[in-house]
Amino acid sequence: MTKDKILIIDDDVDICMLLKRFFERNGYVVKIAFKGMEGLNYVKNEKVDIILTDFRLPDKDGFQMIEAIKEINKNIPVIVITGYSDVNQAVKVIRLGAYEYVTKPIYPEEILLLVQDALKKQKNEPQFTEKDVVLEPKPKSVKKSNTKNDNFLIPNSPSAKKAQRLIKLVAPTNMTVVILGESGTGKEVVARMIHEASTRQGQPFIPVDCGALPQELASSELFGHVKGAFTGAFSDKKGSFELADGGTLFLDEIGNLSYENQVKLLRVLQERVIRKVGSEKDMPIDVRIIVATNEDLKVAMHKSTFREDIYYRINEFKIELKPLRExxxxxxxxxxxxxxxxxxxxxxxxxxxxxxxxxxxxxxxxxxxxxxxxxxxxxxxxxxxxxxxxxxxxxxxxxNPHNTNWNNNGSKNDTDTKQKSLLLKDVAAEAETKAILRALSIANNNKTKAADILGVDRKTLYNKLNVYGLLEE
Structure with a gap:
């Protein structure tokens, strides 16, 4: 049986020799490089099963090493070792494709378990190259789902497993997470998975669709109100933040929050207090915030529709979900x-x-x-x-996708142009429906952008979507 080969890249001779002796006693072939380029040249010319690399090398840092290794062979698992415990650094190396991030002092037994786990997964997973066209075989019957939770599914794909690893990495922290993805890609599912894997498991998970909040009641819905705060406020009301106290608040389509509520959200993020509508007292709050968006918040920020200070406050950790077509x-x-x-x-x-x-x-x-x-x-x-x-x-x-899909030129791919009715109200309704569908297609289903394209406010767009039966459940 061929022994697995480990390449250790570190300029600390003592650590290299310690790990070399330990892994050789455990049945591995071990090669050593003391500089980044030396290690990369070895990977180019020799077969390597797994790489352990120090983050700070004389000629390269860990980010450069991961990128270079993945360019040579993206299937090689890489474990990064560093003397600096930095969450942001850990996040970045994982995003770049590292298998794991370990801080010194190192414990050989711990690294051995990581190596064994990485090699086991690497051998069990299919290996992909850029030329691969990855399509599952067409099953003739249903197979059992491999999900550990009846409500969640982790597909057997590299992108899904990468997202799962990011979820596992960030879940135990209190970092604010931004989930990026088109409408329907499962952003709320990911938010729930983060909550279920966190120390807040068992506490409330409160989802809020910011795009569906009535403008005049948004502050009350988010922060609550006291009796008599406004006409119709006959009793105190708990807002979403208070309901989520001790747990997680998921703000979907955060880019649709009004400027006033963005200011209030910033205060919550900075001071961890809320103030109910009509109240003069602050209320301390313990909430983990996860947000989602299907629009580019940087674009919204430069258009002055999304506050810059909010963007940099929530932009602690990102998880991006691919659309199903990709x-x-x-x-x-x-x-x-x-x-x-x-x-x-x-x-x-x-x-x-x-x-x-x-x-x-x-x-x-x-x-x-x-x-x-x-x-x-x-x-x-x-x-x-x-x-x-x-x-x-x-x-x-x-x-019949041609009836609702639009091509890149913005024209409808429709061969059926037969008019069902010539009544003006029906013609107008059909024209409005086509315009709305086209705007939603251009805006990647972002309601705020679509409303801007159509020259109407968001409330009017939602009314039209409801009238024409286009509003998502």
Whole structure:
């Protein structure tokens, strides 16, 4: 049996020899390099199974080493060792692709466990190159989900596993987390996973959709009010922050918060106190804040619609979620997961999916991402009359994407131009619906941006979405 080869890159001779002797006694082949370039040259010319590298080398730092190693072979696990315990540094090396981050003093037994775990995962996972087209095989029947929680799914893909590692890294801290991703990519699911993996598990998790908050009541909804604060305030009310005390508050579409409430949020972040509407007293609050956005907050900041001080206050840790069209390798896992959930909810036993359905799924762009896939599977399970989903069971919009999707020129890909009605009210409604769908497509489903494109306020847009049946559940 071939022994695994470890490359140790460190300018501290004592540490190198200590680790070399320890790992050789445990059955590994060990090579040593005292400089970054020396180690990189070895990786280029020789097979290496895992790398242990010091963060501060004479000629390179840990960030440069990870990037260079991953350019040579992105499948090699890298464990970074440093004498400086810095959370931000740890976050960055993990994001760059390091397997783990270890601070000195080092304990060889601890590093041995990390090495064994990294090598085990590296051997069990498929290896990908830039040329790989990653698509799951089309299963003929449903397989059991590999999720540890019936409500969450961790797909078997590199991007999903990277997100999971970031979740595991940040969950035990109290850092504010920004989750980036298009509408429907599962930002709230990730927020809940962070909460469930944190020390606040068992405490309240309160989600708030900032885009759906009525402008005139937003402060009351977030911070609460006292009796008599305004007309209709017949009793004291707890706001979302107070309800989440001791737990986690998830602010979705944070870019839609008004300027006034952004100021109040900044005070909460800085001083950890809230003041209810109509009150003159501050209330201490212990809340872990997670925010999500499907827009570029830097752009909003430069447009003066999002405060710069808020941006830098919340920008402690980022997790970015890929849209489903860029991670089609996750389709199989999600389809199986939602199929199981739909069977449970609808009391059915659908366990097969036709090959033609998989062809549709793999060619479809999924503008609504995971949420759209979930709804499509549930509707298909409801529609089918046997134990298999066929193409005829799929939703109309997925079978006819040209009716709602827009091309890069902004024109509709529609070959069916037949008018159903010539009544002016129907023509106007159809034109408004098309304009709204086009604006939402251009704005990546961001309601605030879409409203700006359409020249209306957000409240008007929400009213139109409701009238035309376009508002997401």
């Amino acid at each position: 991670s089609k390798e996750e389709l199989s896992d999600f389809v199986d997961f939602f199929l199981q959930k739909s069977n449970q909810e609808l009391s059915k036993s659908v366990n097969k999916i036709d090959d033609k359905v998989w062809e549709v799924f793999n060619s479809y762009s999924w503008p609504g991402n995971i949420r759209e896939l979930k709804n499509a599977i549930k509707l298909s399970v409801l529609m089918t009359e046997n134990d298999s989903i066929s193409k005829n069971d799929l939703p109309y919009d997925i079978l």
